[in-house]
Amino acid sequence: MANDALISELYELTISIGVKAAELARGYREGGIEVAATKSSIADIVTEGDRETEQFIRRALAEARPDDGFLGEEFDPTPGTSGLTWVVDPVDGTVNYLYGIEACGVSIAVVEGDPTGDDWRALAGVVVDIFTGRIYSATEGRGAFCDGVPMHASRTTELPVTLIGTGFPYDPELREKQGRVLAKMLGITRDVRRIGAACIDLVMLASGRIDFYYDRTLNPWDYMAGVLIAREAGAVVRGPRGNEQPQHALLVGASPALLEKLQPQLEAWLAEEGLL
Structure with a gap:
């Protein structure tokens, strides 16, 4: 060690x-x-x-x-x-x-x-x-x-004032499905920022410039440094369904309280689209 x-x-x-x-x-x-x-x-x-x-x-x-x-x-x-x-x-x-x-x-x-x-x-x-x-x-x-x-991550816990970040894959069919999930997320949160680079999304999470981040189909090189930075800033970053580490299927990050509120709903909507 x-x-x-x-x-x-x-x-x-x-x-x-x-x-x-x-x-x-x-x-x-x-x-x-x-x-x-x-x-x-x-x-x-x-x-x-x-x-x-x-x-x-x-x-x-x-x-x-x-x-x-x-x-x-x-x-x-x-x-x-x-x-x-x-x-x-x-x-x-x-x-x-x-x-x-x-x-x-x-x-x-x-x-x-x-x-x-x-x-x-x-x-x-x-x-x-x-x-x-x-x-x-x-x-x-x-x-x-x-x-x-x-740097310190956001402590936001209330959905109506939660600014979310996310990304999209290159496959058009998957984008369409994720777009439907995002539309539902926008119905219960403040707004979305789509930056186009997972490492930048994760350091924005670490610095409190977004409150909740989720993404799919990421690889270790996309998230490894950013996950460490976000975690050290106080965010919880994990995978789906209780996995402690991010997965290709899903990475989510936020304050502990916000994650407990929003991750189950996000996963339910992803499952409805066959994305989880």
């Missing part, structure tokens, strides 16, 4: 590489980028900025921590022998990145255990806003910070 000194070392490394990666990604964007490939659909894209930024992060981590594993969005995973794995999304919010919308980030976390299952422990994480350079960070048990200033 990682000790305090190692966690501090990992934290500093996470921030150092995250800041440099964000600068690199921003430079690619300022130089002009194009779609390099599509993935699950024509709307699900990857740019050379994504690929080059992940390769930079891989090289930097391999030099600093050669025995650690690596799980990134753009390339095949690399197993390690240390028991630690780096979970990386080089550009979360690629469509925003392509269009120059200032809502995308570099997301880096280091975890003990298998990040693709339920038995993992996030030790340190950072989300760096690519356009603004703002640094959101956390280590286990030490709180969450934005540019060194402590």
